[in-house]
Amino acid sequence: MPLERLFDPASIAVIGASATPGKIGYEAMRNVQAFDGEVFPVNPSGDGEVFGHEFVPSVDDIETAPDLALLCVPAAAVPDIVEECGEAGVGGAVIFAGGFAETGDDGAELQDRLIEAAEASGVDLLGPNTSGFLVPGDDLYATFTTDLETIPSGNLAIVAQSGGLSYALGFRAQNIDVGVSAMVGLGNRATTGFTEAIEYFDADEQTDTILLHVEGTADARALLATCESVETPVVAYHVGEQDVGDFAESHTGALTGEYELYQAGFEQYGVPTVRSCAELIDAGTALANCPEPDGPNVGVVTAQAGPGIAITDQLKAAGANLPSLTAETQDVVEDILPGITFAENPVDTGRPMPEFGEVIGAVARDENIDIVLVYELYEAALGYPVEDLESVVEAVDKPIVFASGGPESILDEELPKLEAIGVPTYRTPERGADAAAGLVQYAVRNAPPEAAGAQVEVRADD
Amino acid sequence: MTETFEAVAAAERSTLTESEAKELLADHGLSVPDSRLVRSPEAAVDAATDIGYPVVAKVSSPAVQHKSEWAGGRGVAVGLESPEAVRDAAAAILEAIDEQGIEGSVLVEAGVDLEAGIEVIVGGTRDPSFGPTVLLGLGGVAVELLEDTTHRIAPISHAEAVEMTYELSSSPLFDGYRGGPTVDRDAIAETIQTVSELLAANEDIADVEINPLLAREDAAIALDALITRTDGD
The missing domain is CATH 3.40.50.261 (Succinyl-CoA synthetase domains)
Structure with a gap:
């Protein structure tokens, strides 16, 4: 199944792993301690062990290629490392670094290089510019933030455009004792976008409803078509009601805003819509459990x-x-x-x-x-x-x-x-x-x- | 239809004139007022006689987008009841065309009784992310103020298009509210579907706007129309 090695790995490499508390490479190592598969801290300047795992200098040095790599390295290094990962046989990579398409032309160019490297070497990316994902049922916390193990395992898959909002949803779920099958921040969606993530969690046996957060996407029609085609109910929280349409000559242009189209589109394609994180989870638990x-x-x-x-x-x-x-x-x-x-x-x-x-x-x-x-x-x-x-x-x-x-x-x-x-x-x-x-x-x-x-x-x- | 459209493409214009747009809509089965394009006051009177009074005279030129604001308000003359009135209105439009040194003519069109129906707007736009979309709204001067509109991703079925007419806050107006005219929701729905199909079938069309569409008991008539090409600016 596509994205299986990314979201359901048997082994994880933390690239840019660090023994220094506070560094992303340390936090990511700490978070993967609960994971029951193999874990490899990768850092050419790493010495000795971190959390009981011995440093390896490069992903190439790992005997059986890990399924998933967590890239705790600066943006500029990312495309080359993804290429190395691909050559070594890694299946998926989470790119935490920002500084790509969200920052302007130079960042967009870097993101294009990253996509090229990923596609050439067959690596599925989550991000860049993401906080990662977690699958509580597998004790899998592919992220650098803390206290995520408090989020219970359950049957809602959170698929958020924004990493920050994925946490807002995950912790809201935790606060009201609702469990999640997965929580994903898509970030810049370099290769894994809404359609790929929705299709993956539709096929996921732990997931009974998919909770979607959308700010905007270049291909909304594909998103809608995917929501309609999957078996698993999808509920959507689209943010942007106050956006106004671009200046337009015609009334039609002025009256047709993105918000109206998302609302109309979700309605046409069978997707309930909500107006807050709290509502998204409440509608989700009803659809998932009834x-x-x-x-x-x-x-x-x-x-x-x-x-x-x-x-x-x-x-x-x-x-x-x-x-x-x-x-x-x-x-x-x-x-x-x-x-x-x-x-x-x-x-x-x-x-x-x-x-x-x-x-x-x-x-x-x-x-x-x-x-x-x-x-x-x-x-x-x-x-x-x-x-x-x-x-x-x-x-x-x-x-x-x-x-x-x-x-x-x-x-x-x-x-x-x-x-x-x-x-x-x-x-x-x-x-x-x-x-x-x-x-x-x-x-x-x-x-x-x-x-x-x-x-x-x-x-x-x- | 494509004949008109190809001519426009050849001329490298971003928009069709009102008469070109209406011809295209008429070719697709929509109702438009009977009209003639003329280039002299005498021909305008002949056209009016042919069509029957009252008539409307409007400037028709690729160079003019906003007809009613054009040339100090000389671009549109409504409620013309006599040959003299038609002659004067056509002369004024032609004079303004000459003054401005643009290509143009006069569109003489059957006058339509606005009281017999309700003005709505039917539009379609090609959104970069959603593709073809359509809208229905209550028309008239307050369209942007009230924003009583409803949207769909195109194409849509006839039932969905009818459903759109029920979604407007103004929907009760369509059923003869307080002695007002009753309107044919099916005719509005057919117009929405036609706009939807035009966008779906022609990558070259960026926007279609029928504003106003006069929805009446027996039909829906496109009183003005704007069609914009995709690669035009």
Whole structure:
């Protein structure tokens, strides 16, 4: 598979390895200590050992060519070293150095030389101008920043144009205890761009959803086509709403900005879009952990009116449809809870109660409902309806997401029980709505063409 | 269509004149007002008689981009109801052409009742990163102020083009809002698709803009059109 030696190496050479703390060549060595494959510090002026590995003078001196090289060397040296790597049989190289196309004409020329060297010698590059990547499940930290081992392993692949933003996303995931299958900063995308990375993680068995950060690319059409062609859901965060189009003679030119085209393009090609790092991860956990939604119709079940109203408000703004429940479901809900506060959609039980799980089950089974969003504050006497939900999840092949509130220590203890049965959880009403909105967008944007007419009808009635 | 286009390419011009652009659109099945290109006031009157009153007279010249601002406002005369009015308007345009020493003629065109429809803008542009793209927006003077527009990467299906008409905030206007005219969404959609196909099929075309497109109950009529070539500046 393309890029396999880059992203799934059996051995790593750190070129420009150093025994001096603070140097990139030292930090990279420290980060690869957890890796269970072979590690080779390469430095012609290196002496003795670093982290228990003996220095080798050149990549040529390693008996079996390493799969991956981490280049901790200045920009000017990079093209020649990549050529050496290629000749030695290295498969992939991460180029941390900046000073390439992002800095102007001289840098662009250097990048062209680098690409030439890489293509001539068959080395796949990540970067230059990147912070690297990590695969927590393989204890693989191909980067020079610290404390990355705190980011848990999981099923979201972060593919960010900016290395810095990949960290912002990775640590956001860590902060809310969400795991990643990989976190990649593409940097200048010399040979590995969006399309190559998306295709790789689409084929990656650990990855269930790809989170994309895009500032801009020279071939947006190829990016869109790739997003559409892969099986794995992709969610996109495009930055640049305030950019204005170049000066143009026509209204069309003035009115057609990059931002509008990215929004329109992602919508056309089946990709949900978000407006923040937090939303990107929340939509991602819903798509990665739930069954694929069949449609945009959300059933909201809430134990408290206020959060339910906030959720409904936000969902409607996001274009979700909250259909009426069938008469049958309404009868079931009335039977469970006579005189219930509001038995249509949202269903508001007024407070947590032992029958809450049964109500969720009734709504989830409703044929008008494609996605279920639940809100319930934690109540010690009742706990969460984990058992009821487990049988519902098994019985109905629909996404169920759960938003809640309570003391952090209790949520830390209790919410993972829901996560474990395939119900992603969120700690504010709005985050639950964002997650459901991601599912709604995915359903709408991937609806078969014959359903598009139905969508028009919905809009026409607004 | 390509005959017109090749002529423009040969002339090394970056844009087509309004009449060239409309001819190209008409060749692709879009509705444009009946028109004649003339070079004298007398021929303008004959053309008006032929077309039927009222008519509009506009300057037609590769050298003139912004017709209504050209020559102190002499470039466009609307609502011409009589032979005298047509003669005077054509004479004024021809005089200004002479004064400026440019090549040009007068486009006499059937006057269209703007009240019978809603002005929208349909455009297409070849983006360096996305390739051909199309837009639909509410037209008129406030187009850039309100930016009530919707975009697609081309090409698109008819259903998608119809969907675009529902995406505008102004969409309810198309259904006869407060006694206003009802418009044919299918005709707007066909126009968007035609623009999309023109861009997709002709690498030479950089931009197509129909502004305004008068969307009516029975049709959508291109009242003005601008087509720009890729290698023109």
